[in-house]
Amino acid sequence: MSRRAFHRASETERRQDLIAATLDCIAEFGVQGATVRQIATRAGVTGGLIRHYFASKDQMVQAAYRETMMGMTKAAIDAADSARGDARTRLRSFIVANLTPPVTDPRTLSLWAGFIGHVRLDPVFGAIHKENYLVFRQALETLLADFLKEMGRVPSAAECRAQSIAINGLIDGLWIEGSLAADMFDETELAQVALRSVEAMLGLPTGGLEDTNKG
Amino acid sequence: MSRRAFHRASETERRQDLIAATLDCIAEFGVQGATVRQIATRAGVTGGLIRHYFASKDQMVQAAYRETMMGMTKAAIDAADSARGDARTRLRSFIVANLTPPVTDPRTLSLWAGFIGHVRLDPVFGAIHKENYLVFRQALETLLADFLKEMGRVPSAAECRAQSIAINGLIDGLWIEGSLAADMFDETELAQVALRSVEAMLGLPTGGLEDTNKG
């Protein structure tokens, strides 16, 4: 049997490849199935190389978790930032980004599900989770406060907190529903449900779901 | 070394003990740490006995998943049924039951997190998930339709669907938030947020979060 051919890559490139292979394996086989050997095969290297780039498998998985979470949050925040319009438009872009691919996506949920169980067990996972949660929640609260001000309101701190908790929860829950059972929802249905629900929660007139006999 | 003392239990009792031990281990150590040996130790038996009650470890974990999910759904439905009042009261009881212990609870979330990653990988998990989801969603949709009728509305099928998706998402998301970071919320805060948000989504007057300068 001949020896496997060498392919030498730059450090950042190889680290990225290894993280990508880790995510592939977790999405496809679950955390249990994401073994060092499986990940190495997927990355096209031999197992020993992993230890050359990461002190342990755990550290590599932590890096993969960090990247996944930051990617999701960044996608939503970028969508809000690049929506150059009024505060309402920015908030809506943020919500839509969270409830459409690639954030709402079966693969993303598989990754998240594989990771979330570690949050309470591994302090590193706990720290990554907490930081990401705070970034997300802060972004949402800012968008919300801007929107309320734009409507001419002077929201109290209590209202901002309560409404951002509620909107955050709504986004999270719809994200799970949509990612777990994507086939049960039209492509834009969840985003539309979220937008209407959020604006109803904030006291705006609803957009088209009135029934025939309101009273 | 002397032999371990025998303790003979009835079949249903022992199966229940093994499932309970499985859940304990998953909650405490994660799915990875819930090994046959660890579970057996927790249950106070030796490993071989597990195979006497379950054809494989997988089947035992599936039984544990089934029990956990059915328990959560049943708790909420029972709360709604035993609230002998108008439709609004029943819907509120359903929501509150979902967002207070033992449904909203760090341990319950740990269990759910341990399981959810299997839903897409193991068809048995997929079937359990789907069945439970449909039961939950049907119960919610019935409660919602009753409530809307009680308000004098004649809700369209589309509205019922959209609103129940939204409420389901809100419950799920707040459940996760509350279970992941119970220390960040007052004991009844999430339930209150949910109740106010749901009624706002349905077009009812809000209950006390108006700010100082509406309009």
Place this chain on the structure above:
DNA sequence: CGAATTATTATACGCTTGAATAATTTTCGT
């Protein structure tokens, strides 16, 4: 161009896992 260094492969090790089997104790029908 050659030596030192680094990246990569290949192999080996100790441990844990789920499962299978054998041995032992209890229960129960007759």
Place this chain on the structure above:
DNA sequence: ACGAAAATTATTCAAGCGTATAATAATTCG
């Protein structure tokens, strides 16, 4: 009371795990 059947323990096994180490190929640099 006894023997068959069932429940439980104890032991064993093969496979797979993460990791460590040794061998080899590529790169770097004086």
